[in-house]
Amino acid sequence: MTKDEISLLLYLECRAVDHSGRVDTIHMNAEDMKIAERWAMEGFIKFGRIAFVNLTKGCGGTHWCNLSDVAWRVAAAERKARAWRLWTKRTWETAEEIKND
Numbered sequence: 071m072t073k074d075e076i077s078l079l080l081y082l083e084c085r086a087v088d089h090s091g092r093v094d095t096i097h098m099n100a101e102d103m104k105i106a107e108r109w110a111m112e113g114f115i116k117f118g119r120i121a122f123v124n125l126t127k128g129c130g131g132t133h134w135c136n137l138s139d140v141a142w143r144v145a146a147a148e149r150k151a152r153a154w155r156l157w158t159k160r161t162w163e164t165a166e167e168i169k170n171d
Contacts, residue, residue, distance in 0.1 A: 076148050078102050082115060082135045083145040092120065092131035106135070114141050 071079070078098070085093045095103070110117040116136040125132060137145065 071144070071148075074101065075105055078105055079141065079145050080148060080152070082106070082117075083137060083142075083149070085131075086135055086137055089131065091134045091136055093117075093133040093135050094130040095133050096130070109141075114138055 081097065081102075082093065085091060098106070106115065106117045109115045115138060116134075118134060120132055120134055
């Protein structure tokens with residue numbers, strides 16, 4: 071996956087977990103929309119518009135997503151890799167690390 075695809079997948083994973091799948095497309099550009107639509111056609115995710123009658127002011131999100139089992143596995147692996155990268159670049163130490171120095 072490209073860096074942009076990974077970023078989009080992690081955004082969609084977050085929306086699936088924290089917002090019941092509601093996607094606020096204000097955080098997506100035209101390329102993200104193309105990727106999401108391609109993934110939907112390939113079955114990697116499900117993605118579409120929320121019915122107009124269910125749109126509420128100020129709630130954010132005109133689209134929805136649902137990840138396939140494969141997408142969930144890829145997102146989990148990418149999230150773990152991101153956490154490790156950030157951990158290795160942290161600028162602080164744990165109390166144990168200070169104690170053992």
